[in-house]
Amino acid sequence: MSEDHIKISRDGAVLEIRFNRPEKKNAITNAMYGAMADAIIEAESNDDIRVVLFTSVGDFFSAGNDIKDFAAQSAGAFDGPRHVGRFLEEMIKAEKPVVAAVQGHAVGVGTTMLFQCDLVYVAEDARLTVPFIDLGVVPENASSMTMVDRLGHTRAFALFGLGEPLLGKDAAAWGLANAALPSGEVQPRARAAAQALASKPAQSMRHTKKLMRDREALMARMREEGEIFAERLRSPEAAAAFSKFLQR
Template sequence: MTDHVTVQIDAGVMTLTLARPEKKNALSNAMYGVLADSLEAAEKDPTIRVVVFQGDGDSFTAGNDLQDFAAQATGAFSGERHVTRFLKALANATRPLVAAVQGQAVGVGTTMLLHCDLVFVSPDARLTTPFVNLALVPEAASSWLLPARVGHARAYAMFALGEAVDGATAVAWGLANALVEQGDLRARARAAADQLAKRPLGALTVTKRLMRDAEKIAQLMDTEGAEFAARLQTAEAREAFMAFAERRAPDFSKAG
């Protein structure tokens, strides 16, 4: 295990496991670095034909580690933000991406699924994108990809109200392929990955390229990223993170 992410490669399948269950697999900057490195390595390795994402414990991921966010909001963070590399790696991935999702899938835990080609969810999955709750804006090109997938009204409710989508609804809305009992979830995702690994990689690569506008996605990520970074410096964001640390409801009227 490296920085709470395990990387396993077997029979053409790279499995990336978020292994920080005591924190609901909240993603730190270091974890983003491992995920980005792994996706970039997969693109260069012809023996890796499929990538699977999964999480240990009762959640897929609680999203970004809010301590990292708070550090950025207060100016205490310095160095490269590896989340940007991870998101760009998702945008530019040519390998099929498969996800096994149980429990919480918060923020990037949901938006990254929009870049996956096959998604399997358990009945207890709860997909949420509560960016506005934190005085932030959508990322990972989700401001385009989510409405395109589920419609404006549903996407807006997820973004602006932070409404959760359960596993069955995720399947009904087209955010996931199938509902799978948690005990069978990883096996189902792996079986799908094994099937893909046996398909002609060239044909899969071209099919994915035809189905996605990778250049537009990457450009939108840049636009969202700039807005996101600017929002982190606002009084609204400081109030949101202070309220979280103090375990109270935020009062955005204080932020003007």
């Protein structure tokens, strides 16, 4: 159940969203996306919450989207509403600061969501990968824009095209993360930063974040990617990639 795989807690004015599916490397299911979207909406509407913090259990931050969900969509066997788009939109629209503690590896959306965060703390030995092309799909979460803007075209294309991992220490050196730390120090550092942000004047913080982000451009790119992504999910390339992955 999503309530087991996503843990929501409060520490004063900080709302913590915690991936809690370590047996599946914190792969994100449709229900988990829904729980996270609801949590962000709650944070945005509650004046007592000033900061959102993402953490996780285990040695993976997140393995990204659950491939079984992708495979079901590719085969036309997925019923009901899809919550991933809602989660991605709420991340882009969020006016309150979002902090991430990446104490382990991150794959797919587990990496691209970091470009929508305001502060990121990462383990030195973490490996961040974006294997969208290998899966027969395309980047999502406006990452075809955010990764290029932050890392530059050649570095971003190596991550997308060659599937090269971005190591935690390089994520800090290249401007994705604020600091690369020993794994055990990541979450305490992120929690301290979240509390520091929560102590600042709230409306000044929100206006500053809004001025720093072009939400309309991010939303437009995310929707453009989403249309192509949906088409690619039904492609023979994607079906073959998902089948190969699930046979491992």
